Amino acid sequence: MSLLSVKNLRLGYGNDSPILHDLSFDLSAGESVGLVGESGSGKTQTAFAIMGLLPGHARLQGSIDFEGVELCGASAAVYNRLRSKRMAMVFQDPLQALNPYVSVGKQLLQILLEHRLAAGKAAEARVLDMLRQVGLPEPSRQYHAYPHQLSGGMRQRVMIAAALLGEPDVLIADEPTTALDVTVQAQILDLLARLKARYGSALLLITHDLGIVAGSCERMLVLDRGRLIEEGATAAIFSAPQAVRSKAMLAASPAIADIDVPAQQVFDETLLKVSNASVSYFMKPFAAVWRREEIRAVRDATFSVAAGETVALVGESGSGKTSLVRALLGLLPLEGGAVQFLGATVDGIVERRAKSLRRDMQLVFQDPVASLNPSMRVAAIVAEPLRVHALTMNENDRNTAVKKMLTRVGLPADIGVRFPQQLSGGQAQRVALARAPIVDPKLLVLDEAVAALDGEVRGEILALLKKEQADRGLALLFISHDLSVVKSISHRVLVMYLGRICEHAPSRDLFARPRHPYTRALLDSVPVPDPNVARRAPAVSGEVASVTSLPTGCSFHPRCPHAIDICRVQQPGLQSIDGIEVACHRAADLTL
């Protein structure tokens, strides 16, 4: 007997083409179903349709049956009898989804009071109990906290507490871990699974990550551009996908263990040499008057990049990887240490650097749309570095070069007349990838350059990068939090934690045998897209400490399962073991 039954659901806005086409599926009591698809496939819209959260001008047709109650076109009163008590939802970004003006406890308390689930002291006790169940430390203190005072993971725990307070039969979780660090993601998925079992709720888990579905859902639904293209047991779909698009999606997200590292090569021509680099910047706390807090973003980073080589910089939020890159490029001042590029010392802000050096080091940003000037046409954007660096080039040659470059990155040449707003995410990133290498730089820095892209497009962009590298001997400095991407493209990997390099190793060694407990934790936190592999317990507890109050000793010790006394007091230096550099007091005696 299904709890929730969606039949022939269609959704559209105005005269635009429909967002959902004839969607039908069932959800039974207690089961876990994954709803997967790429961005824009209509996953979130489906959830909003079920919860009655679509905007007023949405045109919804079909049927949403919740145990005999028709929800399609139902009034708010009908919905409010079900919400919280029968169905609840966890949203993607807990910072946006929680009210910043109301304390956490009060937000939860209102749910109980509104639905008359409890009153007075009993209600408060129940809220405290729920906060304890979701693992909030010191619940009676955090009860009075405002969302901005909590970390990302804690906020999502509060969000889950709010959703489960009414003990709903159906819990919809919309990308509940996308806004979180990978080590925290594992904790939240674990919590969801435990509490779902405890309250006997059915779970509709919306995600773009097939690894999450494989580990958390018995059944899955595959959505593609508003159509349900495949439905069935997760194991069955993973082993034998039927729809073409499901096959492609599965092929685009292999298990990290199955990804091959690029062939080991010897690179001898050093391009970039960073020695003991430190970067700090000042941040004014919200509403502070004179006080500025110094953020020690990067400490003592030492590494090099050779011509033709790909070096990856890996870390979670607060790791300092972005600050390091900004300092290398001259967008932030270097506080200490030295950077040598092509044998010359580079320091200071980018405007003070020699023009040739600026030409030889180019950057591709994370958000392709934000990195393209909205008031310039694509052709002008791509041509701009040529205007600066190839002064002898005339208009015609420039146009030819631009056209050639656009074709090379797989874009139609006539795209040059468009403005960035008229491009899709993948197209915009290709434009950014056409602009950076057009002046033939020697080093390309990629700051989370593929993070915003869906699986297949990401694969194509990565292939393009490898081709550029093979053709021109381009060196890549690749910044990412995504270990699968890193494994497929990099020759060497630097792992950073709270501003320090904690492990520096050739990819092959790092992925086969990590030496630092943090690297191990990162690897173990990546969801495995294989339903036959049981989801592992969270590799580490806790979250990354605040950059404004670093722990003493080794920054990782509060979360490290192997920490000993010395870790709490003394900062470990990088030591070399079998050609691998690792900053851990126990590197020699631990086998991870």
Place this chain on the structure above:
Amino acid sequence: MSPTLLALAQRIASSRMVRGCTIMLLLTAVVAIIGPLLSPHSYQTVNFDLRLAAPSFGDWHVFGTDDLGRDLFVRTMMGVQITLVVAVVASLVSLIIGVIYGAVAGYVGGRVDALMMRIVDALYALPFIFFVILLMVAFERNFLLIFVAIGAVNWLDMARIVRGQTLALKEREFVAAARISGVSTPRIIFRHITPNLLGVVVVYVTLTVPQAILIESFLSFLGLGIQEPRTSLGALVERGTGQMEQAPWVLLLPAALLAVILYCFNFLGDGLRDTLDPTERNR
């Protein structure tokens, strides 16, 4: 055409009310210029035999006459002309001061920005209108002074908005991308920052004009603005107030025209602002 201007133009074309207001303003301006030329009357000819005459088409006193028997249509159209000229010029004054001040503060940043913005904050706290009154009383009245006075009041908003936009744009990744590509600072300001300020500036000028009209007519109403025999809508309303019991049209006609002009500018500015700020639009 840049995409922002294109979007603004499309906005005017697509919304019936915004288009209506634009047409109405253009029409008013045209009638205000041509009307007095076609009328047989002059704005300053006094006719004591025909004081406070009701509107009639017989002798072309379509708006009637005022307490000195002067033709109210020609005087009202002159009022519209002067009101519009004062408002547009004053807005340009505030635009120039505001954009330069805001862009400099925003792009230079740091302590310079902090100091410049503290000055703006301080000026905001002043009851500026009283300074304008002081200014108008203390110095010889002349046309130029009105522009300066109004512009001096209105530039603060523009400076704040432009500075905020510049700060935001400066942090945008495309500016960083240009810097890394080796683009020079002047070229960044002119190619990357200024074109993206354009939309905001256009919209806020549209909203500054009605404010300038308000201040001008306020001064004229207090007898501190334009001097007889020339007139503006504010001065006409002031004169009309004295006569309203015997001849309400002397008050109501200029007052209605003033309200319509203000309404159209406000509506136009509002409509254009919606194109820049999509949050207001999604209903």
Place this chain on the structure above:
Amino acid sequence: MHKTGAIRFALFRLLAAIPTLLLVIVIAFLMVHAAPGGPFDEERRLPAAVEANIARAYHLDEPVAAQFLRYMNGLLHGDLGPSYSYHDRTVSELIAKTFPLSLAVGGLAMLLALLLGISAGITAALRNGSRQDRIVSALAMSGISLPVFVIAPVLVLFFAVYAGVLPASWSGGGSVSRFILPVIALALPQIAYITRLTRASMIEVLNSDFIRTARAQGLGTATIVRRHALKPAMLPLLSYMGPAIAGILTGSVVVEQIFGIAGLGQQFVGAAVNRDYTLVLGCVIFYATLVIVLNLFVDMLYGFLDPRIRQR
């Protein structure tokens, strides 16, 4: 919670207000001194000895810096100096006499504007896109397009001249009825501004993600507005209070003129026309202090209401 943070915040705001006030005084003082002519110019030419006596009596023979210091010293003791045109009266006395009337009219108008503006704004926002919303929005747009000096005479024309139900001037009315038209005239534009602001900020808040969460939790509209939306939606209104107070002050100059109310606004215009510079200077400084103090109060209220400012 961090009480000291709140106190430090308030203290800083207080300190920051002092240079602003000082700047106002200096600008006003210098402008008045740069102005050509004085109150005694218009009268027939006085003998040089008399003129010198007058100048000495008002300390006009001293250098500007000395005059300024003397003025500041008086100011610190609450003394704004003697009036030029009202003989034997000090500026402080004149302000103390006329201000309460302006405060009563202005305060009532502000109260009315807040009451009507906020309720109309919230109503329109909750029915966003409906006919009521469009009517409220159109009325509010008309309201900001009708200056006080247009509304006031038109109100008088219809309610006093034609209908005859309300007094046309201050002196001709009863103790309550004479307040009605001036207060309405003064309040109307502010009602329009506050309605628009409340509506816009309420719509923005209602569209935010955390309101969607509240809806997903099954909270009713009343609870959502009261417990989740009201506070954030009112914060922009708080920031508007500064300009609103300035608007009421400006409007009161016109309204007092039209209705013949012997308030501070009329006194100020009169002083300006008569070139009674000490009175003008006193009024400007008084107004500026009022605006700055009220802004300070609003700032502190803001800090108190927004938890992100309150706790750091």
